[in-house]
Amino acid sequence: DAMVIQNPRYQVTQFGKPVTLSCSQTLNHNVMYWYQQKSSQAPKLLFHYYDKDFNNEADTPDNFQSRRPNTSFCFLDIRSPGLGDAAMYLCATSRAGSQPQHFGDGTRLSIL
Amino acid sequence: GENVEQHPSTLSVQEGDSAVIKCTYSDSASNYFPWYKQELGKRPQLIIDIRSNVGEKKDQRIAVTLNKTAKHFSLHITETQPEDSAVYFCALETGANNLFFGTGTRLTVIP
Numbered sequence: 001d002a003m004v005i006q007n008p009r010y011q012v013t014q015f016g017k018p019v020t021l022s023c024s025q026t027l028n029h030n031v032m033y034w035y036q037q038k039s040s041q042a043p044k045l046l047f048h049y050y051d052k053d054f055n056n057e058a059d060t061p062d063n064f065q066s067r068r069p070n071t072s073f074c075f076l077d078i079r080s081p082g083l084g085d086a087a088m089y090l091c092a093t094s095r096a097g098s099q100p101q102h103f104g105d106g107t108r109l110s111i112l
Numbered sequence: 113g114e115n116v117e118q119h120p121s122t123l124s125v126q127e128g129d130s131a132v133i134k135c136t137y138s139d140s141a142s143n144y145f146p147w148y149k150q151e152l153g154k155r156p157q158l159i160i161d162i163r164s165n166v167g168e169k170k171d172q173r174i175a176v177t178l179n180k181t182a183k184h185f186s187l188h189i190t191e192t193q194p195e196d197s198a199v200y201f202c203a204l205e206t207g208a209n210n211l212f213f214g215t216g217t218r219l220t221v222i223p
Contacts, residue, residue: 031209042201042213043156050209090155098144098163098205103155 003027004104006091012110013081021076021107023091032074033101034066035090043090049074050096078109086111114139114206118214125192126222133217135202136184144205145178145185148213151198159200160187192221 005024013019023032031050035043047056049068063085065077078085088108092101115138125131135145146161162169162176162185169176173192178185185204189196202214 033209033211040216042216045210045212048209055209094209096209098209100146100158100161101211103157105155 004091004093004102006089006104006107008107009105010108010110012112014112015083016080019078019081019109021078021089021091021109023074023076023104024072025093025102026072027093027102028071029093029102030071030096031094032068033092033094034064034074034076035092037088037090037106039087046076081109081111083111085109114142114204114212116202116204116212116214118202118217120217121215122218122220124220124222127192127194129192131189131192131196131219131221132186133200133202133219134184134186135204135214136182137204138183139204139206140180140183142204142206145176146203146211147176147187148201148203149198150201150216156201189219192219194221194223197221 003026007022033048034046037043045057046060063079068074088106090106091104094101118135143164147159148156149159150156160174160176162178173190175188197220199216199218201216203211206212
């Protein structure tokens with residue numbers, strides 16, 4: 001059974017039109033992460049939540065925001081998607097303190 | 113910021129041969145070093161990890177070695193099989209709960 005679930009698997013949006021990607025987990029992990037992965041590149045961390053504490057990476061564009069309403073769910077909001085935001089977005093979870101991260105299947109975002 | 117160099121970027125081996133992928137890093141404070149396998153279009157999956165208090169760890173055909181003094185760690189896959197073909201990423205923890213990934217190695221196992 002999938003433990004980190006991302007919806008939708010594929011998302012198409014228009015240039016500049018806000019889009020929200022969702023992630024849920026059944027592992028009850030403290031930490032939830034959002035990564036961006038472009039073709040043939042490594043996953044790049046955008047931000048993470050440690051419980052309710054939000055931690056933004058220094059080079060994450062302001063266009064990207066996140067919400068974590070409860071332990072199980074986390075959302076990635078892209079306020080005004082540009083062509084350069086087309087990528088696979090991966091959600092991951094872990095326990096705190098140097099623990100393995102468990103990834104979801106990702107959402108592939110396309111921008112028209 | 114952290115710098116992780118991963119080599120080689122591509123690797124082709126005959127089925128049954130061994131494959132070795134190496135990563136070097138600069139942050140001496142790193143203590144957790146996982147390896148992920150990512151098949152085309154799929155999620156990264158943890159295959160093995162090692163912590164700084166251990167020099168080597170093995171799980172069946174997969175092993176990881178860590179040299180903290182020299183700041184490098186390596187993935188060793190023995191008796192490779194076609195299903196081992198994938199992209200492999202090394203990673204290390206750069207701060208509280210943060211993973212920084214290497215650039216990846218595309219492994220092809222030729223039947």
